[in-house]
Amino acid sequence: xxxxxxxxxxxxxxxxxxxxxxxxxxxxxxxxxxxxxxxxxxxxxxxxxxxxxxxxxxxxxxxxxxxxxxxxxxxxxxxxxxxxxxxxxxxxxxxxxxxxxxxxxxxxxxxxxxxxxxxxxxxxxxxxxxxxxxxxxxxxxxxxxxxxxxxxxxxxxxxxxxxxxxxxxxxxxxxxxxxxxxxxxxxxxxxxxxxxxxxxxxxxxxxxxxxxxxxxxxxxxxxxxxxxxxxxxxxxxxxxxxxxxxxxxxxxxxxxxxxxxxxxxxxxxxxxxxxxxxxxxxxxxxxxxxxxxxxxxxxxxxxxxxxxxxxxxxxxxxxxxxxxxxxxxxxxxxxxxxxxxxxxxxxxxxxxx
Amino acid sequence: xxxxxxxxxxxxxxxxxxxxxxxxxxxxxxxxxxxxxxxxxxxxxxxxxxxxxxxxxxxxxxxxxxxxxxxxxxxxxxxxxxxxxxxxxxxxxxxxxxxxxxxxxxxxxxxxxxxxxxxxxxxxxxxxxxxxxxxxxxxxxxxxxxxxxxxxxxxxxxxxxxxxxxxxxxxxxxxxxxxxxxxxxxxxxxxxxxxxxxxxxxxxxxxxxxxxxxxxxxxxxxxxxxxxxxxxxxxxxxxxxxxxxxxxxxxxxxxxxxxxxxxxxxxxxxxxxx
Ligand SMILES: Nc1ncnc2c1ncn2[C@@H]1O[C@H](COP(=O)(O)OP(=O)(O)O)[C@@H](O)[C@H]1O
Ligand SMILES: [Mg+2]
Numbered sequence: 001x002x003x004x005x006x007x008x009x010x011x012x013x014x015x016x017x018x019x020x021x022x023x024x025x026x027x028x029x030x031x032x033x034x035x036x037x038x039x040x041x042x043x044x045x046x047x048x049x050x051x052x053x054x055x056x057x058x059x060x061x062x063x064x065x066x067x068x069x070x071x072x073x074x075x076x077x078x079x080x081x082x083x084x085x086x087x088x089x090x091x092x093x094x095x096x097x098x099x100x101x102x103x104x105x106x107x108x109x110x111x112x113x114x115x116x117x118x119x120x121x122x123x124x125x126x127x128x129x130x131x132x133x134x135x136x137x138x139x140x141x142x143x144x145x146x147x148x149x150x151x152x153x154x155x156x157x158x159x160x161x162x163x164x165x166x167x168x169x170x171x172x173x174x175x176x177x178x179x180x181x182x183x184x185x186x187x188x189x190x191x192x193x194x195x196x197x198x199x200x201x202x203x204x205x206x207x208x209x210x211x212x213x214x215x216x217x218x219x220x221x222x223x224x225x226x227x228x229x230x231x232x233x234x235x236x237x238x239x240x241x242x243x244x245x246x247x248x249x250x251x252x253x254x255x256x257x258x259x260x261x262x263x264x265x266x267x268x269x270x271x272x273x274x275x276x277x278x279x280x281x282x283x284x285x286x287x288x289x290x291x292x293x294x295x296x297x298x299x300x301x302x303x304x305x306x307x308x309x310x311x312x313x314x315x316x317x318x319x320x321x322x323x324x325x326x327x328x329x330x331x332x333x334x335x336x337x338x339x340x341x342x343x344x345x346x347x348x349x350x351x352x353x
Numbered sequence: 354x355x356x357x358x359x360x361x362x363x364x365x366x367x368x369x370x371x372x373x374x375x376x377x378x379x380x381x382x383x384x385x386x387x388x389x390x391x392x393x394x395x396x397x398x399x400x401x402x403x404x405x406x407x408x409x410x411x412x413x414x415x416x417x418x419x420x421x422x423x424x425x426x427x428x429x430x431x432x433x434x435x436x437x438x439x440x441x442x443x444x445x446x447x448x449x450x451x452x453x454x455x456x457x458x459x460x461x462x463x464x465x466x467x468x469x470x471x472x473x474x475x476x477x478x479x480x481x482x483x484x485x486x487x488x489x490x491x492x493x494x495x496x497x498x499x500x501x502x503x504x505x506x507x508x509x510x511x512x513x514x515x516x517x518x519x520x521x522x523x524x525x526x527x528x529x530x531x532x533x534x535x536x537x538x539x540x541x542x543x544x545x546x547x548x549x550x551x552x553x554x555x556x557x558x559x560x561x562x563x564x565x566x567x568x569x570x571x572x573x574x575x576x577x578x579x580x581x582x583x584x585x586x587x588x589x590x591x592x593x594x595x596x597x598x599x600x601x602x603x604x605x606x607x608x609x610x611x612x613x614x615x616x617x618x619x620x621x622x623x624x625x626x627x
Contacts, residue, residue, distance in 0.1 A: 052518055072521040079522035084512045087519070089537040098533075099523035143519075150523060 002063045002153035002186050003028055004049065009058035011044055011210075018044050019210045022058070029184040031177065033197035036207035037233070042190045045207075046156050049188065051075050062153050078147030078155045078185075083163040085143055086131040092118070092142050093127035099150035117145040120179060137168040144176065148183060155180065155187040161196065173200050194234050198222065206230045228275070228351045237277045238320040239351065244272045250345065252276070255316035257293040259345035275351040280310065282347040283322035285333070291342035299333045315341055377592065384585035396586035405572065406587075413561075413569035416485065417554035420492035421547045424500045427493065429543065432505045433535060436513050450501035453494050458559040461491055466563070484564050491560040496550035503549065507542020544605040548598045556591060 004026040011019040019041045026032055034042040047053040049060060051072035059068050067075050078099075086095050096117050100110045118124050121141040131139055140160055147155060157176070161169040177200040180187050191197050197204050198218040206213045206221060208229045214221060225231035242252040242259065247268045250261035254276075265274050287294050297315035309332050311322050322341060324332070333339050387395040400406055435446050453461070465487050469477035477483030513535065520530040536543075561568030573591075577584040 050518075050522060052521075072518070073524045073526060076524070077522055079519065081515050081519065085515045085519045087516060087534050087538075088511060089534070098520070098525070102524040102529065146519075146523070156522075 003061075004154055004186055004188075005059075005061040005064075006045075006049070007059040007061070009045070009048060009055045009060065011041070011048060011053060012056045017210060019048070019055075022210075022212055024205065024212070024215070026186055026188075029181075029186055031180055031187045031189065031200065031202045033189045033191055033201040033204045034207055035191060035194060035197040035204050035233075038192055040207045041210040042192075042207055043158055044210075046158050046188060046190050049154065050077055050079055050156050076150075076153045078150070078152035080140070080143050080147050080155070080157045080160045082159050083136070083139070086139055086146070088131055090130075091127065092123070092129050092131070092134070095131070095142060096127075096146045096149050098146060103150055105150075113149055117149050120148075120182075121145045122175075136164050137172055140164065140172065141175070144179065148179070148185070153186065155185045157187065157189045159190055159192070162191075162193075169196075176200070198234070206233060208233075223279075223349075225277075225349060231277050231349060231351060236280050236321050237349075238280065238283065238318070238322075239275055239277045240316060240318060241273050242276050244268045244270055244274055246270060247272075252345070254293070255295060257295060259293055259343070259348065261348055261350060262346040263348065263350040265350050276348040277351055278320075278343060278348050280321040280323040282343060283315075283320060284342040285311070285322060285324045285339060286342065287340050288342040290344075292344040292346075294340050294342045297339055297341045299335050299337050299339055301335055302332050304332070313339070313341070377589075380585045381589050384582055384589055387582040396582035397590070400583045400586050400590070409567050409569045409572035412567055413555050413557075416488055416492060416561075416566075416568065417551045419489045420496060420554050421550045423489060424493045424496060424550055425504075425543055425547065428497070428500050428546075429504055429536075429539065430531075432501060432508055433513065433531070436505075436508055437517060447501075447505075450498050453497050458491070458495055458557075459563070461494060462560050462563040465491065478564070484566060488560055488564055488566050488568070491564075492550070492554040492557060495557065495560070496546075496553045499549040499553065500546040503542050503546030504539060507539040507545075510542075511538050541605040545602050548602045552595050552598055555594075 004024070006022055006024040009019060009022040010017065022045060024032075034045060036042055044053060048055050051067070051070060051074075055068060059066055061067065062075065062077075086092075087098065090098070093114050096114045097110050100113055105113070114127065115124070118127055121144060123138060123141060123145075126134065126138070126142075131142070134142065143160070160176070161172055164172065173196055176189075189197070189201065198221075201218055203215060203217055204221050205215045206229070208227075214226045214230045216224070221230065221234055225234060231237050240254055242254045244265060245251040245253060245258075247265050247270065250264050252259050252261060252265070252274060259276075261276065265272075268274055284291055295315055297313040297320070299311055299313050300319070301312035303310040303312075304326070307326055308323050309326050311324065311333065313320055313322065320341075326332075384396050385392040385394065387393060387399070431446070435443055466478060467473075469475055469483070469487060471479050477487055516534055516538070517530055520534045521527075525533070556570050556573065557568065558570035558574060562571045562574070573584065573587060576587065
């Protein structure tokens with residue numbers, strides 16, 4: 001329902017810079033995740049948008065209006081916390097109605113809206129319960145309903161699933177995404193779980209030490225990470241040292257075998273060494289005509305994961321992970337055996353810095 | 354669970370009970386012996402019909418209630434603010450709240466008399482209202498450790514800062530947040546603190562006596578010097594009052610949020626399940 005813009009936002013606590021030069025423009029109805037390790041400043045960014053912290057420098061705009069100096073209560077935001085944020089003295093219905101009551105919405109409309117919201121979160125009959133009578137997952141759904149009931153411009157979620165057990169976490173994240181799409185509400189979702197971020201976001205901001213390292217769709221972040229940090233943080237990565245042969249044409253060698261990088265190593269000269277990375281699914285077990293090069297590898301470990309089998313192997317002197325699809329008629333290689341692995345330069349990611 | 358009969362434990366518990374109950378029983382027995390040769394409640398009748406008693410008791414009840422109100426208004430916002438904004442200061446505030454247990458009430462009163470005596474800038478002791486103010490202030494101070502602890506524990510039981518932020522994100526003002534979210538969740542804590550303050554202030558002797566106010570504590574002592582049976586009766590009455598207050602406190606503390614004192618039937622309550 002709204003656009004959100006952060007213009008070069010900085011935040012320091014005392015002498016410690018926690019967020020640096022954070023820029024972001026979100027379109028209407030976008031679902032964006034802030035992803036990064038613990039302590040990288042995700043919560044601080046979210047709390048600045050909410051108004052619980054004020055930026056040391058920079059502006060925050062909602063729908064083109066500068067809200068940098070408004071109090072949280074004036075910003076028209078909805079917020080969902082990690083846990084324990086429902087008002088224990090109020091029923092589920094009263095919790096959901098709270099924001100509407102504050103806004104002065106009349107009783108009849110309020111009750112209708114509360115009923116709508118409870119239906120939306122799949123708990124239509126629990127309006128009279130108290131929070132302590134609900135499971136963790138139910139409490140978080142009520143917290144979502146409470147945040148959404150006053151129809152905020154922006155929805156902010158700070159690791160709302162991290163206190164739940166694994167199964168509920170997966171089903172609830174899908175539900176949150178569905179409700180978000182249904183209501184078309186601009187949403188920032190904070191998480192340190194890359195799989196969670198990948199599976200439900202329109203775009204992801206990967207944060208590292210208070211800086212937005214990369215902003216992009218899950219596809220871009222995963223396949224075209226722009227920094228070594230992003231590449232390592234998101235998914236599994238195999239890194240190799242290659243020798244540059246012809247930088248202009250992207251020619252390099254890995255263990256004396258030729259590779260052609262489509263990602264040109266700008267600034268490198270012939271004879272330099274360079275780091276490249278390949279995802280486990282870019283390494284193909286066996287010889288293949290569709291690939292540029294084949295290297296021998298020794299299998300160390302076999303993890304059967306269902307439709308996918310992950311192999312750990314030694315290749316070109318480094319430990320690598322590679323994925324292969326399970327085929328009922330072909331048993332996977334056994335640990336200790338020698339195999340051939342095919343790869344192509346155009347699937348490699350050149351790592352700078 | 355090992356539910357074997359343990360003679361040692363039973364003996365210890367019995368001894369402890371006797372230690373408390375024998376003096377109580379002896380006092381009660383004695384309080385009934387005012388009339389020669391038979392048991393009667395004459396001592397109680399005599400106490401309760403005395404004007405001096407009623408005046409002293411009323412004075413102390415009013416002073417205690419005033420101390421509760423001032424204490425809650427002073428301590429609840431302080432504890433809230435410290436938890437919300439100045440968490441680093443909590444150990445210091447906690448230490449300060451303990452001081453009245455370390456510093457005797459006599460020191461407090463002499464301090465008050467020096468600061469607010471007839472020759473000071475603010476001679477509170479020269480007027481009755483002024484002196485009463487000092488009594489209430491003294492009660493607030495001596496009950497501070499209990500009131501602060503009760504309220505702070507109440508705040509520890511809920512996530513005060515998350516609840517505050519949740520309410521604010523929903524558009525509530527600070528005042529509304531305190532009135533509709535924070536205070537209702539602290540009710541049982543405040544009630545505990547209030548009753549503790551009440552029982553401490555009601556029988557308080559040193560402050561009232563040194564400031565020369567007609568309170569219940571000094572009256573008790575005076576009565577003990579003048580009479581035989583009435584003090585015993587009064588002791589039993591005070592004891593009963595304390596126990597009643599403790600019972601009420603327990604009832605508040607154990608109450609779940611969904612239990613209303615007057616059970617209002619909510620239509621869908623408990624009907625549904627997941
Ligand atoms: N109120 C505060 N005062 C001082 N330092 C803080 C405060 N809030 C957060 N920090 C620090 O800022 C850094 C980022 O914190 P945070 O935004 O909570 O990280 P994340 O949510 O990514 O785990 C951490 O090093 C944290 O210790
Ligand atoms: Mg955080």
